[in-house]
Amino acid sequence: MKRRVSTSDKNRWADHYTQKARKENYPARSVYKLQEIQQKTRLIRKGNRVLDLGCAPGSWLIYAARLIGESGQAVGIDLKPVTTKLPSNASAHIGDLMNLSETLHDMPGAPFDVVLSDMAPDTTGNKTLDAIRSAGLAESALSIACKHLVKGGMFACKIFQGSDFDPFVENVRREFDTVRIFKPKSSRKASKEIFVIGLGKT
Numbered sequence: 396m397k398r399r400v401s402t403s404d405k406n407r408w409a410d411h412y413t414q415k416a417r418k419e420n421y422p423a424r425s426v427y428k429l430q431e432i433q434q435k436t437r438l439i440r441k442g443n444r445v446l447d448l449g450c451a452p453g454s455w456l457i458y459a460a461r462l463i464g465e466s467g468q469a470v471g472i473d474l475k476p477v478t479t480k481l482p483s484n485a486s487a488h489i490g491d492l493m494n495l496s497e498t499l500h501d502m503p504g505a506p507f508d509v510v511l512s513d514m515a516p517d518t519t520g521n522k523t524l525d526a527i528r529s530a531g532l533a534e535s536a537l538s539i540a541c542k543h544l545v546k547g548g549m550f551a552c553k554i555f556q557g558s559d560f561d562p563f564v565e566n567v568r569r570e571f572d573t574v575r576i577f578k579p580k581s582s583r584k585a586s587k588e589i590f591v592i593g594l595g596k597t
């Protein structure tokens with residue numbers, strides 16, 4: 396018989412990742428989504444230059460900085476400041492990525508080996524509207540990746556599934572050798588979020 400998932404079960408689940416993040420000194424449990432993506436695709440490598448779009452509060456940035464080591468460089472951008480202390484090979488900048496693409500040429504580390512986007516809109520509760528906004532952010536991330544990735548570069552991007560999801564995947568397919576769609580275990584089952592991964596910028 397199927398067991399209903401109670402609110403307390405959901406809270407326990409959330410607590411598991413929150414507590415693990417706290418123990419491992421990450422400011423957010425979203426780090427485990429990138430960790431799963433990394434285990435599946437080996438997206439980020441030692442010495443890489445990584446651009447992290449929507450980087451606050453900074454857990455992806457810290458994890459990426461660990462993977463790339465001292466010879467690499469991780470640069471993050473977000474509407475909000477990152478207040479967590481970052482390692483010396485990582486930096487965070489404030490900016491709105493819906494209209495910042497051109498100025499990214501001047502960023503330290505550009506052009507990049509990897510572009511990540513965990514950008515998400517403030518959710519309204521209206522799933523259709525949230526998905527449209529998420530797709531706008533994902534398209535903006537893809538356009539940044541196309542302008543600022545090296546040939547052969549990698550891309551991983553969050554999007555909420557909705558009517559713009561399939562066209563977005565097609566747009567990524569046009570720009571990369573291989574495309575994978577991935578729902579991490581650490582992502583809430585009820586969440587519409589999913590990751591589109593582009594391997595090998597053409």
Ligand SMILES: C[S@@+](CC[C@H](N)C(=O)[O-])C[C@H]1O[C@@H](n2cnc3c(N)ncnc32)[C@H](O)[C@@H]1O
Pocket residue numbers: 422423425426448449450451452453454455456472473474475490491492493513514515516517532
């Ligand atoms: C889920 S959080 C990212 C968490 C981050 N990956 C981490 O592990 O710490 C999503 C972020 O996207 C950012 N964001 C949303 N719209 C943005 C925009 N237009 N420009 C820059 N950042 C944006 C939000 O401010 C928010 O911090």
